[in-house]
Amino acid sequence: MPLTELLPLVKELSHTDRLLLLHFLTSELLKNANLIPLGDRDKISIPNLHDSFEAAAVLAKALAEEKAAIHG
Template sequence: MSLTELIPCLKELSQSEKLLVINFLTAELLEESGLVPLNGHNKIASQGLHDSFEAAAVLAKALAEGKTATHG
């Protein structure tokens, strides 16, 4: 399936399904690059979305603190 065929299908997904697709693609890219995900396993279906939102909030806070420390 080409990207042009896939995009309309992706647009029909719910927000939670889109987040799972992002999570899956990230895990695939990490695996292909030889990196290990922080959770140590690739069980996408067993991961709750609340973990993803919490992780995003922690990352955003860390980035904001880093920017403040670097740029004053």
């Protein structure tokens, strides 16, 4: 189907359906470029601060210090 036939149909879509179409097209473009769509990041193990025990220890220490400063 040529784009000239598709555009009038897209204009008739609701706002929500346009957003879903945008998400679909973006995901397809990312797949074609061999990139990882944001929604698929959870399926891949990516190390980050949420998995860092060192970061957790630093946060726990900061929270304990703040609690001591507030409550004495």
